[in-house]
Amino acid sequence: MKVIYFITIFLLACTVQAQDSLVTKIASQHYQIINFENNHFSGEGIRNLTETIAQHKYVLIGEDHLNNEVLDFTSYLTNHINFDNYITETDQFTIDILKKDCEKNREYQSIVSNSNGKFSFFSFDKDHDLLDYFFQNNKTVIGLDQVYYNSDAVIFQELIKRTSNPLAKAKYEALLKESTARWDRYKKEVNQSPLEDGSNRPYLFSNDLGKNLMQLQKLELSDYEYRAINKLKISNEIYVLENNEKEAESNFLRTSSMKENFLENLDKIKGKRNLFKFGANHAARDKSLLQNSSDIGNLASSLAGSEKEKSLHIAIIQKSGKTGSFFSDSNDAEYVLFLRPFYRLVNKENQWLLFDLTKINEEIKKQKTSVKSSTLKNLLSGYDYLIIIPKVTAQKIVV
Missing domain, CATH: 1.20.1440 (de novo design (two linked rop proteins))
Structure with missing residues (x-):
């Protein structure tokens, strides 16, 4: 019985390895490089992506939270594209409390720093700065999530x-x-x-x-x-x-x-240029990556379709590094196992990889390859692009 068990495990491992290698081979034919050095983006990859994003009213970024680099990328987009709405994975009440203090133009910085990290993602410097950008430019900020567990x-x-x-x-x-x-x-x-x-x-x-x-x-x-x-x-x-x-x-x-919160804000969202920033699990077009069920990305895609538009879904995830933490200076960033086929192509830390998942998915189907991982399958069908950041650094709590 043990012999059969170990043979089964061995064969399964070989199957996964072969599938990973095939996905890596296909992915190697459909990516561009985004150069990021000294907090500056350059290269054909970022130019082409920005042009593509500018053509869409519904842009969804699926991230791994609390690193600096995703916020550097998001801020780059807001500096080049005029979004009407910023829609986030936080609750509306804490956003409105911050907005009220921003409008008073006093105690705005201190209300966060004095809170002992109680403003969800906005307790961290670059997420806070991005929120401040939308406030200062009189944009609408919409929070769809529940109250964060210490807010x-x-x-x-x-x-x-x-x-x-x-x-x-x-x-x-x-x-x-x-x-x-x-x-x-x-x-x-x-x-x-x-x-x-x-x-x-x-x-x-x-x-x-x-x-x-x-x-x-x-x-x-x-x-x-x-x-x-x-x-x-x-x-x-x-x-x-x-x-x-x-x-x-x-x-x-x-x-x-x-x-429900999304639908309550429909009059603010419909027909506008919207930037969504959620965890990668929530922002896919079809199904959430982990729960395999419809999520915010699916609802946004449906609304875009009702306007004869097409939503654009971009996953941006690290290979290594550090992320911010409420409990220490930083945490080790997650190494996401189902992304191994893409990680293999990472070379230099200052070169992010931009994968065209639409073309990769088409090629996989053309070769009649069966993707075993449901999470990878949901990524390929739910996102248009995947950006791999070789190494991220941790956001810091506002002090």
Whole structure:
């Protein structure tokens, strides 16, 4: 029995190796080089890509989060193309809080630096700078995601300022205190196994928070407060499911919530020039890379189609390096296994590789090759281009 098992594993490994080699061979015929050195882009690859992007109203960037280089690329695009909307994997409430402080033109830098990293991706310098660019140029910024797992404190602070209900204010203050205490404990004990009630994780993972939010919904509050509490409640439900290892249900609820938020902003998005920046899992045209189900990229593609437009989907992922972290100076960037056929073609650190996935996918089909990896299959069918960055560097938290 063991002999059969090991023979099966060996044959499977040989099959994967052969498939990787074939994809590498095909990919080697369909890529361009983007030169990036001293924070400057040059070469035919970046020129051709920018021209292509400029022809599309719906441009989706699927990234691996919190490295400098993706933001360098995104900022390059915004300097060369006039987008109307910036649509992001964050929640609208924290975006609006930042926008309000930006419009006041005071305390804008300090509100982030004093938050102890509680503004999701905008706690990091280059993501923060990109957001600031859209604010300063009076562009619309749309957040489709749930509240990030430590941004509840930011919303509680805003609710304390806005409420005219003394009882609600006292409850918001108590929730803020609890959220802050749990976040501080979690940062020190981040590797602990999660408890069933979520009590040793950030407050949004806790069953207790959900009960307190339900009590708040019974009070006489402003429309803003009801909307904020509802957003926190949905976010809490998503995180509680995750904490209880119900990943499929959590992901379904999260994706459904993002789609609902997308449709609520349809009047702002439709007919405009839109730049989406999400994790690569969410931005593919057909199915999400990991869950194999429709996601934001699919909805954006459908909307583009209804306008007789075609969305453009660009995955931009590193081979090695460091990424930003809420808990230390940096993390090791992920080496993404299904991208091995593309990694093999990386040569110099200052040369990014731009793969035309449409042509690669056509060639694979022409050769009647069966792609075994569902994730690779979703990448090939869901993205028009793949950019491989040889080595990334970590974004830093705003101080």
